Amino acid sequence: MERVTTEDGYILSLQRMRVRLSDKKADKTPVLIQHGIFFDGIVWLLNSPKESLGFILADSGFDVWLVNGRGTKYSTMHTSLSPNDKAVNRSGIYEFIPNMYE
Numbered sequence: 498m499e500r501v502t503t504e505d506g507y508i509l510s511l512q513r514m515r516v517r518l519s520d521k522k523a524d525k526t527p528v529l530i531q532h533g534i535f536f537d538g539i540v541w542l543l544n545s546p547k548e549s550l551g552f553i554l555a556d557s558g559f560d561v562w563l564v565n566g567r568g569t570k571y572s573t574m575h576t577s578l579s580p581n582d583k584a585v586n587r588s589g590i591y592e593f594i595p596n597m598y599e
Contacts, residue, residue, distance in 0.1 A: 498571070499562075506576035507567050512538055514551050514561040527560040537570055538563030 499511045511529075516522065530551060532540045541551035541563055555561045565571035573580040 502576065506578065508572065508574035508576065509567060510538075510565045510571040512563040512565070512571075514555040514563065516555050516558065517546070517552065522558060525558040525560065527562065528554050529562050529564060530554075531564045532566065532569075537572075538565045 499513065501509045501511060503509065530538070530541050532538055542549050546552040546556070551561055551563060567573075575582075
């Protein structure tokens, strides 16, 4: 798991998927998959490997990264605030997506 710190101090996690098929390499474009509201990055792996976008892309050779947005089980840390601080819940997706690409 990798960690990314946003400009405003939130520490978000990214999970990199490995290719499961021995004859494939992750030699295609990196792909960042962002979950929707009330979920985390694991949502992309819940179905069988033939029906889960994360597995399908990784097994096709893409360098797949699953994003865990702020407030999810895997992204509750901040450089100076407690997860229970009200300020933690005051911003949106537009503030952390650019940090994932850096």
